[in-house]
Amino acid sequence: MKVEPWQVPILVMAGIILAELATRVVPRRWTAHLAKQQVRTVALGGLAVLVIVVGVLALGPDLADQIASVAASVAGLVALWLTYRSYQLQTTATTDAAPPGGPARDAAGPAAPAGTGQPPGR
Structure with missing residues (x-):
């Protein structure tokens, strides 16, 4: 059976409809222990696999x-x-996080007092 490109959206929609019906028909007590996110993740993964398989079949x-x-x-x-x-x-x-003090600053001499307007070490 060869799937034509125009059939891909129809097959995807049919898969979504069947998945929706299956989740509504299954009693809630069976799926009470499953989290909704897990069910959605599995459904999305299944849909992705379906699209890939149908795409490969349609494209060749x-x-x-x-x-x-x-x-x-x-x-x-x-x-x-x-x-x-x-x-x-x-x-x-790493270059921005380097500490301002170090051997070069210590060798230059003591820092100028605050408010004198002179750069440190002069």
Whole structure:
């Protein structure tokens, strides 16, 4: 069975309707121990798998492979950029967080009294 591209939205909507009916038909005592967030997470994961499977079937394995390669390249570039930005923020934070005192300041001499208008060490 080959799924045509125009059938994908219909199949997704049918899956959502069936999932909704199943959650309303199942007695509440069976799902009382499950948290709503867990049910939503599982439903979202199932929907994502369904969309991927139907998409691969509709596009064909060759085109789906090409699209996945392009998506992986874009994700790699984004990861590289985020790593570079993280490195920049880390190096900026370490130089800004350096204490004002240290051997260079101590060797320059005592600091000028407050309010004299002279820089420290002069």
